Amino acid sequence: MTGTKKRHSAAFKARVALEAAKQSRTLAELSGAFRVHSVQISKWKKQLLDGIESLFRDGRHRDHDESQAIQAELYEQIGLTKMEVEWLKKKVARGG
16 A cells, blocks of 8 residues: 555546446446546545535525524634734733
8 A cells, every 4th residue: 555645626526426426337437437446436426416405505595594603703713813913912012
C-alpha cells in the first residue's frame, strides 16, 4: 500500500455516480474505466440518490430554522471577534 489517498473533484464524483445510477455498465466495468474502487463508486451512487431530492425543492420555501441557526452562529462569531479586537487594542495600548 502506498498510503496516499486520491482526491477526486466533485464533478468527477458526480459523473461516476451518475454512470453507476444509469446501470448501463457493471460496477467492475466502471471501476476499471474510472480507476476507482467499486465500493467507492457505490458510496458515491448512494450519496447521489439520497441527495437528489434537494435538487427539486422549492427555493422559495427555505428551511427557516436552519437559516436562523446559521445566522445566530455568525453573529456569535462576530461578537467574539469584536471582543478579541478590543482586548488586543487595550493590550497594545498598555505596551504588552
